[in-house]
Amino acid sequence: MINIRANRCDYCGACVSVCPVDCIEVRESSIEIEHAICIDCDLCVEICPIEVLEVHAAE
Amino acid sequence: MLQNKYDVVVVGGGPAGSMAAWEVAKRGVSVCMLEKDRDIGYPVRCGEAAGESGLRQFVEIQDNWIAEKITSAKLVSPNFTAVDVNFASETGYILNRRIFDYDLSKYAANAGAEVYTKAYVKNVLTKNGQTNGVVLDYLGEEKQIQAKIVIGADGLTSRVGRWAGLKTQVRMKDMESAVQYSVANVDIEPNKMIMYVGMNHAPGGYVWVFPKGKKFANIGIGISGKYSKHKSAQKYLDEFMKREYPDAAILTTMCGGVPCAKPMEKPVANGIMLVGDAAHQINPMTGGGIVAGMKGGWIAGQVAAKAIQNNDYSENGLIDYPKRMRKDFGKNHERFYKIKEATEKLTNDELNSIAEKVLSIPHSQRTLTSVFKAAVFKKPTLIIDVLKVFAGV
Numbered sequence: 001m002i003n004i005r006a007n008r009c010d011y012c013g014a015c016v017s018v019c020p021v022d023c024i025e026v027r028e029s030s031i032e033i034e035h036a037i038c039i040d041c042d043l044c045v046e047i048c049p050i051e052v053l054e055v056h057a058a059e
Numbered sequence: 060m061l062q063n064k065y066d067v068v069v070v071g072g073g074p075a076g077s078m079a080a081w082e083v084a085k086r087g088v089s090v091c092m093l094e095k096d097r098d099i100g101y102p103v104r105c106g107e108a109a110g111e112s113g114l115r116q117f118v119e120i121q122d123n124w125i126a127e128k129i130t131s132a133k134l135v136s137p138n139f140t141a142v143d144v145n146f147a148s149e150t151g152y153i154l155n156r157r158i159f160d161y162d163l164s165k166y167a168a169n170a171g172a173e174v175y176t177k178a179y180v181k182n183v184l185t186k187n188g189q190t191n192g193v194v195l196d197y198l199g200e201e202k203q204i205q206a207k208i209v210i211g212a213d214g215l216t217s218r219v220g221r222w223a224g225l226k227t228q229v230r231m232k233d234m235e236s237a238v239q240y241s242v243a244n245v246d247i248e249p250n251k252m253i254m255y256v257g258m259n260h261a262p263g264g265y266v267w268v269f270p271k272g273k274k275f276a277n278i279g280i281g282i283s284g285k286y287s288k289h290k291s292a293q294k295y296l297d298e299f300m301k302r303e304y305p306d307a308a309i310l311t312t313m314c315g316g317v318p319c320a321k322p323m324e325k326p327v328a329n330g331i332m333l334v335g336d337a338a339h340q341i342n343p344m345t346g347g348g349i350v351a352g353m354k355g356g357w358i359a360g361q362v363a364a365k366a367i368q369n370n371d372y373s374e375n376g377l378i379d380y381p382k383r384m385r386k387d388f389g390k391n392h393e394r395f396y397k398i399k400e401a402t403e404k405l406t407n408d409e410l411n412s413i414a415e416k417v418l419s420i421p422h423s424q425r426t427l428t429s430v431f432k433a434a435v436f437k438k439p440t441l442i443i444d445v446l447k448v449f450a451g452v
Binding site for chain 1: 095096097102104177179214215216217218221227228229231234236237238284287288291292293312313314315316318
């Protein structure tokens with residue numbers, strides 16, 4: 001599962017552009033991941049320039 | 060007031076969107092432009108470099124757009140061999156995008172385009188395989204707008220295109236992960252851009268230092284998505300800042316992704332056109348997309364207006380847009396992409412030896428052309444071609 005450290009986010013949308021399933025919604029000052037659609041490919045984590053997204057180990 | 064029907068809806072108020080809206084409005088066709096943020100031109104997510112001749116194709120350049128005129132460049136190789144090169148004929152600019160983008164939207168509005176901010180488009184409408192409008196949140200309410208043509212100028216996320224069925228997703232290796240600081244209290248030579256290349260500085264990209272007036276600069280980095288997994292762009296940039304500009308005050312942090320991909324084959328479908336970053340209209344070697352995006356918007360706007368007048372907004376009615384883009388810009392784009400792929404394979408040692416070779420040319424004779432001639436014996440190089448492309452030679 002991807003965890004969002006939202007208060008670090010610049011809302012640039014780099015994560016949205018690489019997401020293969022279009023499960024990330026970035027607005028002017030909000031970011032959300034639709035976890036039901038997310039396939040945990042972690043590409044968004046890799047591309048984020050400022051480490052907003054992180055892989056959160058499943059419990 | 061926002062209507063529920065226009066001939067053309069442009070999604071996104073950057074330079075590509077404004078150019079498209081402007082060209083459509085000029086031809087007396089009804090158009091509205093929807094920007095998700097509260098301001099046009101802000102926040103800036105850009106190094107703000109653009110060539111003079113490129114801009115002049117579309118607009119008369121205003122003094123207050125220009126933060127710094129660029130007449131030379133310094134390229135720094137992995138082992139810190141620095142090469143200065145003068146621009147012979149071309150001038151570059153570091154723009155104030157905040158003012159520049161705003162003015163372009165005013166031109167569009169003055170020609171008759173309606174412009175709305177805080178208008179977040181969240182889907183497209185389709186009927187019988189034809190895109191025919193958008194769904195948006197505007198001032199706290201969900202609205203629908205019918206349109207004959209939707210122009211997606213929604214930047215790298217390019218969701219409008221995705222919703223309309225176009226393949227807009229960028230492969231990781233073609234996506235640059237970028238972060239930039241606008242900094243004060245730095246001593247930087249005026250009128251000169253500095254770029255650092257090599258795996259140690261910025262794998263699959265480069266670090267840029269673009270002066271923006273006295274003691275002020277944009278300092279940023281782009282690294283390839285191929286390399287961003289283990290170390291983020293910001294980590295690289297912070298190491299750079301600590302080493303090169305330890306006294307800099309970081310006033311703003313901005314980040315983004317830059318699609319440095321092959322040109323999109325077909326940025327159109329029935330009732331839909333994509334322009335700018337959304338259509339990957341970016342020089343894949345430099346990551347520069349201001350002029351390219353403006354060209355995309357400019358041509359798309361003209362073709363859209365004509366399609367409305369001809370009453371054919373199917374893919375076929377819009378096909379002149381990709382055709383003209385390919386003729387105007389596509390060939391270079393493909394060439395730059397090939398060079399990018401070749402130069403990405405250069406090792407640090409190779410980059411260092413090219414830098415030393417170029418240094419053997421006396422400074423007074425070191426123009427882009429002479430540098431290019433000297434380097435071409437080796438192989439096409441990132442250094443030379445980045446320069447050439449930045450200078451628009």
